[in-house]
Amino acid sequence: MSAAALELPSVEDALALGLTRAEYELVCEKQGRAPNQVELAMYSLLWSEHCAYKHSKKLLRTLPTEGRHVVMGPGENAGAVDVGGGLVCAFKVESHNHPSAVEPFQGAATGVGGILRDIFAIGARPIAVLDSLRFGEPGPAGGAGGSAQAGGAGTRARYLLDGAVAGIGHYGNSIGVPTVGGEVYFEAPYEHNCLVNAMALGLAPRERLVRSAAAGPGNALVLFGASTGRDGIGGASVLASAELDHDEQGAAAKRPTVQVGDPFEEKKLMECSLELLERGLIVSLQDLGAAGLTSSACEMASKGAVGIDLDVAAVPLREPDMQPFEIMVSESQERMLCVVEPADLDAVLALCAKWEVGGAAIGSVTDTGRMRVFADGELVGDMPVSALVDDCPLYDLRPEKPARPVYGAPAATAGVTIASAPRAILLALLSSPNLSSRRPLYEQYDSIVQSRTVRRPEQADAAVLALPDGGALAVSIDCNARRVAADPARGTIAAVLECAANLACVGAEPLGTTNNLNFGNPEKPHIAWQLTEAVRGLGEACRALQAPIVGGNVSLYNEGATGPIYPTPVIGMVGRLPDARRAGRLGFARAGDRIALAGPFSPTLPAGELAKLLGWELPDGLPELDLAAVAAAQAAVRGAVREGLLASAHDIAEGGLAVALAECCLAGGLGARVELGAEFWAAIPPVVPGPSGAPGAPGPELLAGALFGEAPGGFVLSGPAEALERLAESVPLLAIGEVGGAGLEIATGAQPIAATLDELAGAHGALAGLFG
Amino acid sequence: MRARVLIRPKAGILDPQGEAVQRALPALGFAGVSDVRVGRLVELDVEDPGQLESMCEKLLANPLVEDYEVVLEGSSGGG
C-alpha cells in the first residue's frame, strides 16, 4: 500500500466520523489492524444509523412481511406486490429530511431522484410519486416568502415549503413521472426538523424483476450515469445521522456537501437501466444512494456472498484530484451499478453510450468475500464484506414511557373557542393550514403524465392509476402525527387505518404497505418508547388488514434544541380495484342523492384539529378502538364502491364530520342539507371530556365533538336511498341528509351551520397565501 | 445607481445546464469550448449600493450553492 494509505487515521478521526470508541475497536478487531483512511471512511458510513439500522433493525424484524400478494419483501431496494395480469407493483417511501432542511429545493429534488432509482433498480418503470411533508407553523398567510433569513413567524416554514414543493415538482415533472398524491402538515415540533418523505411506485412484468445480489466471480462491475464529484461527501454520516446543528457555523461548514439533482440525467439513466434489463444484459442492478459506491458495492457483494475488487481510477470524475476515499463515499446523484457477464460488457457499454450515460467497468466480482479497493492498481483498502455489512453492532432500545408530556400545548389560534358558533368553527378549520385545500401544492406537480391517472388530487381520497387489464391501482400516503404523539401505538394504527379507508373509498383492497419511521433520538428512553409502540401498532394494524410491510425506511435523530419532532411513522399503502371505471369519488355528484354517515364512529376532540386551534394540550393516550369493526366497515364501503352503488365516498378524518361534509360539497360543486336528529345523537356518541349535555340539547363540547371530533372508522357516503339502505345491512349506517342547495346546511338540534359554497371555497383556499 | 449581480454555481457544485450547453455546442459546429457554467444575472437600480452584499446573501443568490459578484455601473471589473 502507498505511504498515504498507510498514514493511519486516529481514533479521534473515527469519533468525528460518527463511530463510537467501541465500534472503532471492533473495526480494528475485524481488520486485525487499525483501518486506513479509505477503510475507516467506508466502515463509518456502513456502520452509520442510516445504513446499518443500528437502533431499529430488531424492531423491524417484528413486522409482518408476508402475504399472498407479496412478491418481494424488505431487503431489496423496493418491495413489490402482485397486481394481476402478470404485473407487479414495486413501491417504497424514503426520507430526505436533513438535506431538505439545509437546502429545501435540492434536498427534496434529490429525494425524489433517490426513491425513483430504488424503483427502477429492481426493474420496474416508475409510474407515480407521492410526497409527505412536515414543516413548522407557517404563520399568517401573505408574508414575504423566498428567503430563509427574513425574520417573522413562519418565515422558515414557508421558505422550506416553497423550496421543497418546487424541488419535488422540478424532479418529478422533468423526468415524466406523475406526482399523484401526498400530504402536508404544519406543526411546531417540525420547526427545526422538517420532514420530506417521498414515495414512488413502479410497474414491471413479474419476470423482469431483478435483485441486487452480485454473482459470478469474474463478472464485471459497471458504474453508469453521472460522473462522480465531491457532492455530499460525508453526507450519510454527517448530514443524515447526526442531530442538526443550527448555528451559522455549522450550516456554513456543511455547504459544500449540497447535492444537486439532474432529472434529465436520471431520465436517461432510467431508460438505459430498463433497456439493459429488457435485453437481458445484466446479472444484477443497484442504485447509488446514501454512502454512494461504498454502500452499493458492499450491499451487492454481501447479498451475493461474494467479494468485489474495484479500482477508483476507473471511476469517471467530475472534479480533479479526488482522493480514493472521496470517490468511495461521494453521493453524486444519478448513478447506478450493475454486474455484467464479460461477454455482454461491450453491449452494455454501447447501450450506455446510446443513452449518453457514461458507463465504465470499474471492477469485478471475486470469490474472496473481501471488498478490495485499488487506486490505479495499488491496493488502498481491503476489508471483509461481512464485517462491513453484517457486523455493525445492533443496539437494544431502552424504552420508557415519559412521565411528563414531551410536547407543549400548541399556541391557540385566535378567533374561535369551544363555544363559538359551529359555522365559525367550521370556517376556521377549513382555512387552517392543515385542512385547507392542497391545490397550491399539487398544481405544481404534473399528475397526469403517462396517461394512467384516473383520479387526480382532490377528486378522491386515494390516487387511482389505471392498469392495462382494466383494473386499477390505488395509493395513499398518510400519517396524523399529532395522534401518534398522543398515543404512539393507537396513533400509528389510526394512520394505517386512514390509508386503508382512503383505498376503500375508491374501491380498492390493500395489497401491501410501506413505511417511513421518522423519529427523534432513539437513545433517549421516551423516543425509544415512541418508536417501540409505533412499530407495535404498525404490525398490529397491517396484520389485521392483511396489508403486509414490503419495505420502508427509518430516519432517526430528528431533533434539535427545541426537542424532538412528533413521532411520524409515515404510511404508504397500495391497493387494487377490479374496474377502473368504478373508482370512487369524494365529491357529491347528484342533487337528490341521500347522504349517510357509515361505520363505527366515536369522535373525540382531544388530539384533533379543533383541539389544536383551541390550544389544547395533547391527551395522554387515545380511546380504545375496535380494529376488526373498522376493517369490516372498510370492507363494506369498498364492496359498495366496487358495485357502483355509491355516487361518492369520503372517509372522515381531520376536522371530523362537518369538515368531511364540506369537502364533499366542494369537490362536487354541490350543496347539502344535513340534519343531526335524535337518531344521530343516540347512535353516535361523541367521546367528550367532562360532562356532556343531554340528547336533543347538546352542550357546546358535545356539539363540537359530534361535528368536529375525529376518530377512525367513519365515512360520508352519498347515493340513491335504496343503495344506502342495502349497505346498512352490512355496516352501521345513518341517513343524515340530502345533496342539493346552494351551500352546506347542518341542523344540529342546537346552533345550526349554514355556509354557501363560495364561503366554504374561500376558507378552503387559504393555503395559496403561503406561497409568495 | 445601476448595479449588476453575477450569480454562478459554486465551484464543485454540479451544473447540469452548463454541461448541457457544453455537450450541445460541438454539434452546432463550435469546437474548442470548455468549462461552461450557466448562472443568473440580476440588474437593478439601487440608491444605497452598500446594501447589495446583504441583498445577495438574503435574496438574490442562494449562498449554499451559488457564488455572486457585484459590479457597479462605471466600475470596471466585469471581465
Added chain:
Amino acid sequence: MRARVLIRPKAGILDPQGEAVQRALPALGFAGVSDVRVGRLVELDVEDPGQLESMCEKLLANPLVEDYEVVLEGSSGGG
C-alpha cells in the same frame, strides 16, 4: 480564453422574476430599489472568441426576446 455572456430580457418585455425580486426586497428591509431585471449568465472557455457572437445568435440567447452582451476576460466593460 474565458468569456462571459450576459443575457437579459429585451426592454419592454415583462419580466415577472424581476418584478418578484423587486416586490420581495422592501419586506426584507431594502428600500430604494427599482427597475430590477433578471437574466442569464453564461461563462465559458473558448479557443476562438470570434465564434461567440454566432453562438449567442444560434443557441445561448433567443434574439427575439433577449439581448446579449459578450465580455472577454481582461477587457473592461462589465459595469
Added chain:
Amino acid sequence: MRFGVLQFPGSCDDLDALAAARRVGEAELIWHARRDLGGAEAIVVPGGFSYGDYLRAGAIARFAPAMEAVIEFARAGGLVLGICNGFQVLCEARLLPGALLGNVNLRFTSRQVRLEVLDTGTAFTGACTPGASLSIPAKHSWGRYYADEPTLDALEARGQVLLRYAPGENFNGSLRDIAGVRNERGNVFGLMPHPEHAVDELLGGSADGLRIFESMRLAAEGALA
C-alpha cells in the same frame, strides 16, 4: 394515415401522444438522432423536457437531426403539431412565430383549462364544433406566449391564432390569451395545453383533445385523396 411522434431523450409525453395518435390512425416513434421521418404523413413534436430543457426550453432540441428532417417536412407542406415542449421547439426552430417565456406566476402549473377555438376550418381544428370550447389540461412553467405587437396584430389579422384561453384561464400570462398558433401556410401548429391528455373520459373526464388529432387525420387524408 401515419403519424410520427418525435422522441428526445427527455421527452415525457411522447408515449401519451403516440397513444392519442393511434386512436385516429397509425403512429410510430421517431428517435431524435434519426435523420429521416420513416414515411410519416404528419409529425407530432411531443411534450416533456427534450434535452433537459436546460438554457431555454427547446433551445437545444431544435438542432436535433430529426428536427432538421421536420423542418424540411414542414417546408414541403407536411402537417406538424407541437405540444407544450414541442411548441417551444417549433418556435425556437422558427417554424412558428413568437416565443414562450416563463409563466407570470413563476411556477410550474398543472391545471385543466378551457380553450376557445377561433377557427374550425383548419387542418388542426377541422373536427371541432364551431363555437364550442375544449377542456384540456395544461402543465408547464414556460408557457407565456410572446410576440411583438405588430406580429400579434398580423397573426390575428391572418387568423393564425387558433386557440385562446377562455376568460380567467390564462395562468401563464400569454399575450392576448393565445394558447395555440399556426404558421402562415397553415401546416404547422403549436399549443401549450396537452390534447393528448384529453382523449379518454376515464382519465380526467374529457376527450376534447381527440378533435385535434382527428382534424389532422381528416386534413391529411383529404390532401392525399
